[in-house]
Amino acid sequence: MHGKTALMMLSAAAMVSAREAPATNNNPVGDVYQAVLPGTSFFPGGPKIQGSITAQAGDNGRGVKFNVHFEGIPAAGGPFTYHLHLKPVPEGGNCTATSSHLDPYEAGVAVACDASNPAICEVGDLAGKHGKIESAGTYDKTYQDDYASTTKSDAAFFGDKSFVLHYGGNNTRITCANFVKKSSGGNSTTTPGQPTGTGSPVVPSTSAPATTTSSPPINAAGQPPYEGLGEGEQKE
Numbered sequence: 229m230h231g232k233t234a235l236m237m238l239s240a241a242a243m244v245s246a247r248e249a250p251a252t253n254n255n256p257v258g259d260v261y262q263a264v265l266p267g268t269s270f271f272p273g274g275p276k277i278q279g280s281i282t283a284q285a286g287d288n289g290r291g292v293k294f295n296v297h298f299e300g301i302p303a304a305g306g307p308f309t310y311h312l313h314l315k316p317v318p319e320g321g322n323c324t325a326t327s328s329h330l331d332p333y334e335a336g337v338a339v340a341c342d343a344s345n346p347a348i349c350e351v352g353d354l355a356g357k358h359g360k361i362e363s364a365g366t367y368d369k370t371y372q373d374d375y376a377s378t379t380k381s382d383a384a385f386f387g388d389k390s391f392v393l394h395y396g397g398n399n400t401r402i403t404c405a406n407f408v409k410k411s412s413g414g415n416s417t418t419t420p421g422q423p424t425g426t427g428s429p430v431v432p433s434t435s436a437p438a439t440t441t442s443s444p445p446i447n448a449a450g451q452p453p454y455e456g457l458g459e460g461e462q463k464e
């Protein structure tokens with residue numbers, strides 16, 4: 229009896245050998261990635277599901293905020309799952325070519341993803357961590373994922389990869405799409421409130437009348453005008 233208990237403890241210890249995914253930080257705020265479904269089925273006669281996943285860094289660069297929007301979810305075949313996959317969809321839309329799930333810490337699927345302990349899940353198992361698609365029609369969900377990354381050098385980066393939407397029962401791939409970068413936050417590495425200027429206070433006093441009317445006075449605190457650069461050009 230004692231031997232059996234020890235054996236059970238040993239095998240339990242062996243089961244937790246997979247590395248937990250670390251939370252990601254310092255993801256570039258303002259970089260937006262989006263994957264838009266083609267609106268066709270990957271296999272003949274399949275459901276034509278439309279929609280997209282939009283993703284960007286969470287608050288203060290912590291993790292990633294996902295906005296998931298699907299339309300045309302069928303009434304049968306659920307609950308549907310979707311994941312970040314390792315490879316992009318090639319020209320022609322072959323969802324099989326996207327390989328397996330994004331799983332840089334080798335969580336695998338032997339131990340089921342547990343939404344209450346998402347660090348043990350595959351990074352790419354978004355449905356496992358944040359919910360499968362349970363009902364027909366339109367699906368809308370926004371959530372924070374602490375383990376995915378929009379930092380190119382991070383192992384959990386998915387911005388050059390894809391996602392795949394599957395049937396629930398047999399895991400068949402229904403449709404897939406590539407993430408593309410939609411906008412850049414720029415080099416916004418400056419922190420607010422850092423010391424301004426090194427030289428003499430050249431900012432005119434408030435009594436000086438402005439001669440240009442195009443830009444409103446936004447700088448009553450006396451910051452050098454060049455501090456404001458970078459806010460104007462946001463389209464890329």
Ligand SMILES: [Cu+2]
Nearest residue numbers: 310311392394
């Ligand atoms: Cu998948």
